[in-house]
Structures are given as C-alpha cells and as structure tokens.
Amino acid sequence: xxxxxxxxxxxxxxxxxxxxxxxxxxxxxxxxxxxxxxxxxxxxxxxxxxxxxxxxxxxxxxxxxxxxxxxxxxxxxxxxxxxxxxxxxxxxxxxxxxxxxxxxxxxxxxxxxxxxxxxxxxxxxxxxxxxxxxxxxxxxxxxxxxxxxxxxxxxxxxxxxxxxxxxxxxxxxxxxxxxxxxxxxxxxxxxxxxxxxxxxxxxxxxxxxxxxxxxxxxxxxxxxxxxxxxxxxxxxxxxxxxxxxxxxxxxxxxxxxx
Amino acid sequence: xxxxxxxxxxxxxxxxxxxxxxxxxxxxxxxxxxxxxxxxxxxxxxxxxxxxxxxxxxxxxxxxxxxxxxxxxxxxxxxxxxxx
Numbered sequence: 001x002x003x004x005x006x007x008x009x010x011x012x013x014x015x016x017x018x019x020x021x022x023x024x025x026x027x028x029x030x031x032x033x034x035x036x037x038x039x040x041x042x043x044x045x046x047x048x049x050x051x052x053x054x055x056x057x058x059x060x061x062x063x064x065x066x067x068x069x070x071x072x073x074x075x076x077x078x079x080x081x082x083x084x085x086x087x088x089x090x091x092x093x094x095x096x097x098x099x100x101x102x103x104x105x106x107x108x109x110x111x112x113x114x115x116x117x118x119x120x121x122x123x124x125x126x127x128x129x130x131x132x133x134x135x136x137x138x139x140x141x142x143x144x145x146x147x148x149x150x151x152x153x154x155x156x157x158x159x160x161x162x163x164x165x166x167x168x169x170x171x172x173x174x175x176x177x178x179x180x181x182x183x184x185x186x187x188x189x190x191x192x193x194x195x196x197x198x199x200x201x202x203x204x205x206x207x208x209x210x211x212x213x214x215x216x217x218x219x220x221x222x223x224x225x226x227x228x229x230x231x232x233x234x235x236x237x238x239x240x241x242x243x244x245x246x247x248x249x250x251x252x253x254x255x256x257x258x
Numbered sequence: 259x260x261x262x263x264x265x266x267x268x269x270x271x272x273x274x275x276x277x278x279x280x281x282x283x284x285x286x287x288x289x290x291x292x293x294x295x296x297x298x299x300x301x302x303x304x305x306x307x308x309x310x311x312x313x314x315x316x317x318x319x320x321x322x323x324x325x326x327x328x329x330x331x332x333x334x335x336x337x338x339x340x341x342x
Contacts, residue, residue, distance in 0.1 A: 029260065029261070031261035031264070031307075031326060032261070032330055033261070033266065033294060033305060033307065033326075033329060033330070033333065034287065034292070034293070034294040034305060034307075035261075057261075065334055065339060178294075181294075183261070183330065248288045248292050249286060249287045249288050249292050249294075250264075250286030250287065250288075250307065252260070
C-alpha cells in the first residue's frame with residue numbers, strides 16, 4: 001500500500017471555545033505524499049454526519065487514484081475522492097467506506113469531474129432510504145450542497161452507521177499505517193454524532209462559503225489553522241470531543257479559504 | 259511551504275537512521291516513525307523532502323531528486339501504490 005507509519009496516537013487536550021464572531025482565515029495545504037493531520041484515537045461515537053471543504057491540486061475524475069480526505073477508522077473507513085478503490089463500485093468520484101471496510105457508498109460517474117476550486121462534501125446517515133441505496137439505509141453523499149450519492153457496494157450485511165474511533169485528515173488509515181494521501185487544501189473538517197438533514201447541509205454549504213457550524217454540535221471540528229493563528233503544528237478541536245490534531249511531515253497553513 | 263517549493267528524495271532503508279538530527283528541521287518529515295515507505299513488505303525504500311532553496315543534506319547527496327509533480331508520478335507506480 002502507499003503507506004507511511006505513524007505511532008503517536010492519543011487523546012488531545014483541546015477544549016471547546018465559544019467563538020465570538022465566525023471568521024475563516026486559514027486552511028491547510030497537504031502535499032499528497034506524506035503530509036497528514038493526525039488526530040489519532042478518539043472516544044468512539046456513531047458517525048452520522050461529516051462535513052469538510054477541500055480544494056484539490058488537480059482536477060479529479062473517477063479514473064484517478066483515490067485520495068482520502070479523511071480516514072475514520074482502523075481499516076479504510078473514511079471519505080475519498082477521485083478514483084476507484086474497489087470492484088464493489090465502478091467510476092467512484094466520491095466514496096465513503098463504512099465499518100471494517102465492508103461497506104462503500106458513493107457517487108459514481110465516468111464523466112463528471114471535480115475542479116480545482118473549493119468544494120464542500122457532506123455525508124449523512126439516512127436510516128430509511130438513502131440515495132446511494134434506495135429503499136435501504138445508507139450514507140447520503142452531498143457535493144456542494146447537492147445529494148449526488150448513487151452507488152452502494154458491500155462485503156458484509158446489514159449496513160449501519162459505524163462507530164468512529166480514529167481520525168486522520170488527508171490520508172487513509174489501515175492498521176495504523178497511512179496511505180492514499182490527498183494533495184491540496186482542506187478546511188473546516190467536522191464530524192457529527194447526529195445525522196444532518198438536507199436543509200442542514202444547504203445551510204452548512206452556505207452557497208460556497210464556510211460558516212459557523214456550532215449549532216450542529218459537532219463531536220469534532222478541526223478549523224485547520226484558525227484558532228491557533230496558523231502557527232505551530234497543533235490543530236485545535238473545536239468540537240465537544242476535544243481531540244486536537246497534529247500536523248505531521250510538514251503540511252503548511254494557507255490563507256486560501258472557502 | 260508549498261509542495262512546489264520542495265525537493266523529494268527516495269532513500270534506502272539503510273539511510274533512514276541518517277534522518278536523525280535532520281527530521282523536523284531541514285528534512286520536513288516529523289520523524290523516522292512517520293515516513294512513507296514503498297509497498298515492499300520488507301520496507302526497503304522511504305521518502306523524505308526538504309525545501310528546494312536549502313542546500314541538499316549531506317546524506318542525500320548523489321541521490322535522485324524529484325519535484326512535487328515528479329514524485330506524485332513516481333508514487334502512482336506499483337512500487338508505491340498497490341492494487342487493492
């Protein structure tokens with residue numbers, strides 16, 4: 001696997017701070033080689049929602065190699081863009097891998113691309129009928145405020161929202177080893193224990209401008225340079241979990257923000 | 259620092275111990291423990307990077323240097339990216 005090790009895992013010491021007025025002045029630039037933001041092990045919670053912004057260095061299509069925007073478990077769980085990761089789906093432009101790597105929900109298209117502009121992705125658990133697996137529960141996939149999910153593949157049975165107990169931004173995690181690193185900017189990464197409604201996602205997308213998500217009570221919210229003043233290597237968790245991240249292998253702050 | 263301003267070098271496993279003293283400074287990798295390795299289960303090769311404007315660290319002299327664009331192409335090969 002395209003991997004690199006990481007051994008410093010653990011709980012952060014961040015605290016939730018009430019922001020006065022929301023501003024967004026920083027993101028983090030990852031090189032797609034070995035840059036990551038390592039949060040590591042977190043207290044397990046059911047992941048019902050995810051929101052983040054990203055700006056890839058190059059145009060993404062389903063014919064490329066998958067790049068993980070975030071790893072969320074010990075075996076491939078997480079969100080990737082731009083390439084097939086398994087034979088369970090074809091032409092994955094966006095994919096979200098669930099518990100144990102056994103479930104894959106996504107947006108398949110052989111012709112669509114994701115440009116080098118800022119984009120927002122939201123994932124939310126739909127307990128009744130998801131767009132990715134109509135008539136069945138599953139994760140819905142939103143790109144820039146639109147539900148684009150249209151594919152589902154599985155190795156196991158009875159898909160469910162999974163317990164997230166690990167977070168690594170900008171690469172996959174498999175048994176502690178990182179891989180499939182993302183090249184580009186990432187900002188405003190948030191995970192939720194409650195599902196996000198379509199209207200929630202519309203509000204969070206905010207016509208393409210990042211906004212305050214405090215009211216959605218994120219378990220983890222890594223603002224990627226804001227709060228810490230774009231210095232050092234610590235990324236404060238503004239969510240309730242208090243699991244700070246650590247910039248590892250040299251990612252840098254950017255003032256290019258959504 | 260933008261990845262476009264970095265130089266990437268592939269090193270042999272035997273060279274990894276030379277990172278000590280450079281890591282987190284000239285060499286941008288945080289430590290030996292956070293290196294990216296090739297697919298070979300024996301972990302025979304790893305990657306490091308340093309600012310292109312800086313002098314080449316002595317233990318990297320004579321080794322092939324890659325730009326960010328070049329190293330991404332190299333990493334897409336089967337030596338660094340497996341078939342899943």
